[in-house]
Amino acid sequence: MTDTAIPRLSALAATVVLAAALLLLPTAHEAEAQSLLSAGGLGMPTDAPDARSRMLGGVGIGMSGSHLLPHDPAAAGRVGLPGISATMEIGTETPEGGERARRTLFPSIGVIYPHGGNVFFATFSGALNQEWEATAQPVIDFGDREVRALDVFRGRGGISAARLGMARPVTDRISVGASIGSHVGSIERDFRRDLNPSDVGTGVEPFTSEGIWRARGLTAVGGVSIDVSSVLRVAGSVTWSDDLELSPSEDTDGESLRVPMPTELRVGSYATVAPGLGFALSLQTADWTGAAGAMGDEAAPGRVWQWGAGLEWMNFSWLERQFPVALGYRQRDLPFSFLGDAATERAFTGGFGAYLSDLDEVNPLARLHLGLEVGSRTSDNWEESFFRTTVTLRLSGG
Amino acid sequence: MKSRASGGALGAALLAGFLALQSCTDEVPTSTDPALIPVEVETFEVLLPFGDFADGFRIDGGYGTPSSLSTNRIILSEDETFEVRPVLRYPSGPAVVQVFPPGETQTVPDSNYVTTGGRVTITFDTASHRLEGLPPYEIEAASVLEGWHTITASWTHAVDSIGGVVPWSEPGGGAVRHLETFLFDPSDSTSVTFELDSLTASEWIVTENLARGLRLRMTEPGKAIRISSTSVEYDLVSEVDPDTALTFSGSPVTSASTMLLSRPADGGEGRMLVGGAPSHRSTFRFQLPDSVDAPSALCPGDGPCRVEVTAERVLFAGVNFTTMPTSPAALVPRDSLILDMRPVLAPDRLPRSPLGTPVLPEGRIVGGEQFDEDGEAIIEIPATRLVRDLVRHARQGGDDDPPPSTVSLISAAEPSGIGVATFRGPGTQGAPFLRIIMTTSDGVTLP
Incomplete structure (x- = not known):
């Protein structure tokens, strides 16, 4: 066995194990659980879909090295080995004075394959998520007596984007990429009212109503990544989406709803400000006015912004392996209102990477990043804290 | 090189697997703020008089014999008529x-x-x-x-x-x-x-x-x-x-x-008899209306309006019977009796039709004193599922056999004693009525 065969074997074995582990994971639709703030509109947009971006407070674009990121297609142009990248997150949300809810998300998975000077890739990433429940205990007046009831409304859904794309380096310093695909997923809502049997009598049945709307809509991303110098990279991308068509399922009453989706702009940069010390800064903006209007959200903020920045220390090693560590901060507006008020999310971020096996500087074989975020989401009438752990595993082989 | 590379990759994969296992228990964030429930719901109660929900009332007797009772009684009424x-x-x-x-x-x-x-x-x-x-x-x-x-x-x-x-x-x-x-x-x-x-x-x-x-x-x-x-x-x-x-x-x-x-319990006009030895059965047929009067809150403008009765809207239905003194008084049940309401499987073969399973599996226990001189009470037999089935079949039809619409009110054991339960019959003050609790809603919608 030659030396070059060694990494092939390890990557293949790990890929098989990783694939098996991923099969055990709930799908994006099953595993979603979100903040109550996801009750607004189409839900809460999925944040940067990888752990390294999150630990640097970024929006998922413009980082050093080579990557497979759904909203930074040009970054794939620098990838030299086929591979797979998958991210999952575990988090908790704790409303002020409320109970903590735990959730799991599976923000993205991607496959990449360089061939003939081009790099082909496929990504499946979360876009919008909803998982929430509201209860009420109305007392119904029947004139001669009162009847207690329990109302439960549950909203859940996951809209993801499946895209195929291609990227290629244009010069040594410039890479471009694009992908196209479709939004997929559904929004599900159900309502149930139970009357208290002790107020009504035995044999009381619940009232239920439910609806499922399937989501479809074209989406495409184009981007460019430029190494301005050996210590500075800048990148930008545009994510365009056609109207999201929400079609009621066979058992659901009503007409299809077309929701205009915003064009999202992302820019990001990564500068090596000192030997082993990187600084990342990124920004994202999108105008959700049309989507909010279609969803009847009159108090939505319209154009929303997200920005974040972080420092990455690359010179830490352990067991002869590089373990970069990072700290950052980010802030974003949420596109839909909650109980009539716009909300903002803020978080301190951090984390570390584990470069388990690298062929060379731009061709990692096995890397793991773990991002941690501690933050809050606030509006005029709501406050909740959250903690999130994100793990991205990237495996490559020759 | 080999061991490091494969060991590291496998370690990473194992970590991913561990995290996958950690992900198995999601909890849904829940609010108790009613403002978050985007569904308009109205629950109301409707009382339907007997003529609005049933017809075909009849009383049959002769079920069972006193010889199957385990105890015997010796009675001579005060007026010596019984x-x-x-x-x-x-x-x-x-x-x-x-x-x-x-x-x-x-x-x-x-x-x-x-x-x-x-x-x-x-x-x-x-x-x-x-x-x-x-x-x-x-x-x-x-x-x-x-x-x-x-x-x-x-x-x-x-x-x-x-x-x-x-x-x-x-x-x-x-x-x-x-x-x-x-x-x-x-x-x-x-x-x-x-x-x-x-x-x-x-x-x-x-x-x-x-x-x-x-x-x-x-x-x-x-x-x-x-x-x-x-x-x-x-x-x-x-x-x-x-x-x-x-x-x-x-x-x-x-x-x-x-x-x-010496004689059976007094039946006749205005009385429903249940039980006794031999036992009586009171039978009627559900004829449910297509719609009912809606509460004013549901009606546009000031005028009255109707709400269609659908199976999904019926949350509860119970047939209410008003007790009255059994005559002769010597036939007032001395112990509790269990009332049963059962579907009549072959109404055209009454009074010998077989009966289906009880509408209320555990029956309805009624104290004998309810049928005494001053024991008037309203006894409700819940029949939500039966009413739902009847409404569903009436609205949707289908190839399935229709659910039995004729029911008999009987004592759970025939006979359970010589005591007879007497209720006010159709056409009288206190006639049976159907209590329905309905909920209307436009349902969940987008947006």
């Missing part, structure tokens, strides 16, 4: 008895023994709530002289079966031979024993004698008492050894006794 007389058939004697011939040490069978007399012991239920009228109770015991059939005997007939109809020579047990009139006082004892003469004992001990039986009768009006148990003891003398005196005792099995009721 009477219950138990008729008890004790076991006959043995075909042979084993006796020792004089001087012998081995027994021999003796089929020619002589019955010289005997005694009857009757134990009464002395629980105070089961006694009516002030003690002592004067009870006449007499021997039945006409052949009678334990299962079909009634006040007027000794036999009333498919095989033949034989009336008593006089109602209430026919001609009898007086045995004893005794006073029973619960403060003195719980039982009474009286002697049988040799003639009566010798008649009762003969298996083939279908006329044998003891008839009991209350002699003073306004009194009632219940028999807990009874037994007979025959005195025998052996023909093989006339100096050998023997006794043989036994108690009548349940099916060997019955009660003769």
Whole structure:
């Protein structure tokens, strides 16, 4: 066995194990659980879909090295080995004075394959998520007596984007990429009212109503990544989406709803400000006015912004392996209102990477990043804290 | 190089697997703020009078027989218009008895023994709530002289079966031979024993004698008492050894006794009867309306409006019956009874239609006092699923057989006692009504 065969074997074995582990994971639709703030509109947009971006407070674009990121297609142009990248997150949300809810998300998975000077890739990433429940205990007046009831409304859904794309380096310093695909997923809502049997009598049945709307809509991303110098990279991308068509399922009453989706702009940069010390800064903006209007959200903020920045220390090693560590901060507006008020999310971020096996500087074989975020989401009438752990595993082989 | 690379990659994969396992318990964030529920819901109650939800009312009787009851009662009403007389058939004697011939040490069978007399012991239920009228109770015991059939005997007939109809020579047990009139006082004892003469004992001990039986009768009006148990003891003398005196005792099995009721409970216009012995059934057919009056909150403008009745909207449906005093008062149930409402599977075969499973599996327990002079109450039998099924089939049809729309209100056991539950019938104040709780909503929508 030659030396070059060694990494092939390890990557293949790990890929098989990783694939098996991923099969055990709930799908994006099953595993979603979100903040109550996801009750607004189409839900809460999925944040940067990888752990390294999150630990640097970024929006998922413009980082050093080579990557497979759904909203930074040009970054794939620098990838030299086929591979797979998958991210999952575990988090908790704790409303002020409320109970903590735990959730799991599976923000993205991607496959990449360089061939003939081009790099082909496929990504499946979360876009919008909803998982929430509201209860009420109305007392119904029947004139001669009162009847207690329990109302439960549950909203859940996951809209993801499946895209195929291609990227290629244009010069040594410039890479471009694009992908196209479709939004997929559904929004599900159900309502149930139970009357208290002790107020009504035995044999009381619940009232239920439910609806499922399937989501479809074209989406495409184009981007460019430029190494301005050996210590500075800048990148930008545009994510365009056609109207999201929400079609009621066979058992659901009503007409299809077309929701205009915003064009999202992302820019990001990564500068090596000192030997082993990187600084990342990124920004994202999108105008959700049309989507909010279609969803009847009159108090939505319209154009929303997200920005974040972080420092990455690359010179830490352990067991002869590089373990970069990072700290950052980010802030974003949420596109839909909650109980009539716009909300903002803020978080301190951090984390570390584990470069388990690298062929060379731009061709990692096995890397793991773990991002941690501690933050809050606030509006005029709501406050909740959250903690999130994100793990991205990237495996490559020759 | 190899071990590091593969070990690291596998370690990473294992970490991913561990995290995957950690992800198995999601919790849904929940708010108690009603403002977050984007569904307009209105729940209201509708009371439908009998004519608006049912028709085809009828009362049938004759289900079961008093002979299947485990206890017997002796009743004479205050106005002497109603009477219950138990008729008890004790076991006959043995075909042979084993006796020792004089001087012998081995027994021999003796089929020619002589019955010289005997005694009857009757134990009464002395629980105070089961006694009516002030003690002592004067009870006449007499021997039945006409052949009678334990299962079909009634006040007027000794036999009333498919095989033949034989009336008593006089109602209430026919001609009898007086045995004893005794006073029973619960403060003195719980039982009474009286002697049988040799003639009566010798008649009762003969298996083939279908006329044998003891008839009991209350002699003073306004009194009632219940028999807990009874037994007979025959005195025998052996023909093989006339100096050998023997006794043989036994108690009548349940099916060997019955009660003769001088008349059934008052039915007729405006009354629904349930239970008794033989039992009554009150039957009607659901004819549910397509729509009901909506509460004003649901109506646009000031005018009244209607709401369509659909299965999904019906959260609860219960048929309400108003109790009324049972007549004669002696037939007011002395114990709780269980009411059952059952679908009639073949209405065209009434009163002999088979019934389906109970609408309310556990039945509805009703205290007997509800049917007393001042015991008016409303008894509700929940029937939500039945009503939902009927509405669903009426609206949607389908190839499935329609659910039975005719139901009978019965006592869970037929008979469970001679007591009869009486309710106000259709066409009267307090007639049955259907209580429906409905919920209307436009349902969940987008946005």
